[in-house]
Amino acid sequence: MKRALPDRVVNRLTLYHCILTECLAKQIQFISSPKIASLLKIDDSQVRRDLNFIELAGKNNVGYLVAELKQAIEEALSFGTAKDAFIIGAGNLGFALAKYDNFSNYGLNTLALFDNDILKVGTTINNKKVFHISKLADLARRLQVNIAILTVSKEQAQAAANVVVEAKIKYIWNFTPAILEVPDELQVWNENLAGSFLRFTYSSQMRHT
C-alpha cells in the first residue's frame, strides 16, 4: 500500500487532473511539468515532485503522457471507488449540487436529498428524490450511505447535523457557515464558502498593493 499523500499534494493533483481533462479534449498527447506549472502559476519542480508521489514515469525531453498521467491521478485518488452520498437540504445549493453531474466522474454519487419542508418532499431533481429528513437514518442504513452533504441554512445546521449523527453517517461535507459540534468519530469537512471568498479577496489585495 502506498503511503498517504499530503493534503496539499492531493489538492494540486486535482488541479492537474482538470488540465489533463482539457488536454485530452484537445487531443494533446504530451504535457511537460513547466507547462502545467505555468497554467497554475506554481513552480515546475513542485509539479514533478507531486507526480513522483504517485509512481509515474515521465519521458525525458518530452514530458508526461496525458492519458497515462490522468489515469494515474484517478487511481491514486480513487476516482473509481463509488462514494454514495445524501444531500441534506433541498434548497438552491442542494439542487445545484444534485444537478452537478460532473461529480460522478470523481466517484461521488448523490442518491437522494432530504429536507424538513413537506412541500419539497416527494419532488425529484435530476432523478434524485427528495425525502423527509425523518427517513434519513433508515435509508442511510439500508443503502449504506456514510456521506452527508449539508446545505441547509446556518440556523438549521446543528439540528441537521444531529440527525446525521443519529443516522450513524461517518462524514459530513459542510457547506453551511456553522461549526458543527459532533462526536469525534464523525468527520467534518468545512467548505466555508464565505471564508474562501475572504481568503481570495484578502490575498489578492495583498498581491496588488
Place this chain on the structure above:
Amino acid sequence: MKRALPDRVVNRLTLYHCILTECLAKQIQFISSPKIASLLKIDDSQVRRDLNFIELAGKNNVGYLVAELKQAIEEALSFGTAKDAFIIGAGNLGFALAKYDNFSNYGLNTLALFDNDILKVGTTINNKKVFHISKLADLARRLQVNIAILTVSKEQAQAAANVVVEAKIKYIWNFTPAILEVPDELQVWNENLAGSFLRFTYSSQMRHT
C-alpha cells in the same frame, strides 16, 4: 499598515469568526483558545498565535472577549469594505450564490447575474437581475465591478472567462472545473468543488485506515 496574514491564518480566522458568531447568538461573553481549538480539532497554541497576528489582547485566566475578537477579525479581513461582484452563469449554482444573503455579512455584494441564454435574461433572483452576457463589459465599467463569480458549465468556462477579460474585470472566483487561461493581471481563485470533495474523502480514508 499591518503586514500581510498568511493564507492559512486567514482561513482559520474565518472559522474562528463562525464560532464567534454562534457564541454571540448564545450570549456567551468569553471564549478561550483551548475551547476554540477543540471545536476545530486543532492545537490551542496555534489559535493564540493566529490571534496575535491581529493585534488583540486576551485576558489571562479568562480568554477573549467574544464581541471584541469578532470585530477584530472583521477589521483584519476587511468585512466592512464592500466588494461588488457579478455572477456569470444563471444556473442552479449561480442562483444559489445569488440567494446566499449571508455573503453580504462578509462584504460581498452580488449586483447582477449574466447568462447567454435569452430565456433567462430579464428574470430576477433575490432582487438581482439577469442580463445578457454581452452587457457585461459595459455594466462592469459603469458600476466599477471587478469581481466575477464564474458558475457556468465546464464547456463554457473559457469562453466566459474571455468575456470577463475583455470587461477588464480583475478577479475571477472560479466555480467551474476548468483551469482558465487568462492574462497575468487577472487573478483566478479556483474553488474546485470536486477536488475539494476528493481531498475530503481521501484524507478521511487515510485517517481511518
Place this chain on the structure above:
DNA sequence: TAGATTGTTAATCGATTAACAATC
C-alpha cells in the same frame, strides 16, 4: 549535437507544536 525535460537532492522557507513563565 543542442536543447528540453525529468528525477532527485540539498537548501530554504514557513507553519505547527511543545513548553513554560507571567498573569489573574
Place this chain on the structure above:
DNA sequence: TAGATTGTTAATCGATTAACAATC
C-alpha cells in the same frame, strides 16, 4: 492560593524552491 489561561520562545516538522546530473 490553586487553577486556568495568555503570550511568546524555541524546537520540530513539513512544504517549497533552486539546482543540476542524467537522459533523450
